[in-house]
Amino acid sequence: MSEDLEGKVKDLEASIDDARFLIDHLGDRVDELEEELTEKDQRIRELKQTVESLEDRDRLMQEVHRNAADTPTKRAVRLIQTLNNEAVTNGQAGQEEHATMTAREAMKCLGGDVSRPTIYPTFDRAVELVGDDDVLEYRKEDRSSPKKSRLILDLEVGDLPSTIAGYDIRCPTYEQKGSR
Numbered sequence: 001m002s003e004d005l006e007g008k009v010k011d012l013e014a015s016i017d018d019a020r021f022l023i024d025h026l027g028d029r030v031d032e033l034e035e036e037l038t039e040k041d042q043r044i045r046e047l048k049q050t051v052e053s054l055e056d057r058d059r060l061m062q063e064v065h066r067n068a069a070d071t072p073t074k075r076a077v078r079l080i081q082t083l084n085n086e087a088v089t090n091g092q093a094g095q096e097e098h099a100t101m102t103a104r105e106a107m108k109c110l111g112g113d114v115s116r117p118t119i120y121p122t123f124d125r126a127v128e129l130v131g132d133d134d135v136l137e138y139r140k141e142d143r144s145s146p147k148k149s150r151l152i153l154d155l156e157v158g159d160l161p162s163t164i165a166g167y168d169i170r171c172p173t174y175e176q177k178g179s180r
Helices: 002-069 072-092 103-109 116-130
Strands: 098-102 136-139 150-154
Touching: 072 098, 072 103, 072 116, 072 150, 098 103, 103 116, 116 136, 116 150
Parallel strands: none
Antiparallel strands: 098 150, 136 150
């Protein structure tokens, strides 16, 4: 029987050695998997940052596209309407029916996200749309001048057309004709 017991003990010792080997192997594998998981978590964080950055760019591009969708004519009409409203308000207050707008004021009028190089052609377009330099004038000043270039509306010398580029100018806010 002692041989039987010795054989069983040897078998159990072999099984224990096999189990220890398997435990060591599984421990190594767990370490490898934890390392892979850490790397994947890091990669996921990096990808999330990339996605957020791309979403920010997309929002910016959509905003730029929306602003670019305003045609030069529509921007010019908005400036004319703003000047007209100011001149009419001045007239109702007993002052001259006159209004001026600098490039900075025009940028604010158009939402603040229009560049200065876009404003000056818009001033030219506004004068062209009105068709009367006495009523609407774009007075350009040299950079060295203390005066600023500006758009000047003078309703004392004449009237604006009732519609400009299909927009009703005499309304409190401009509306495209036929959109009421």
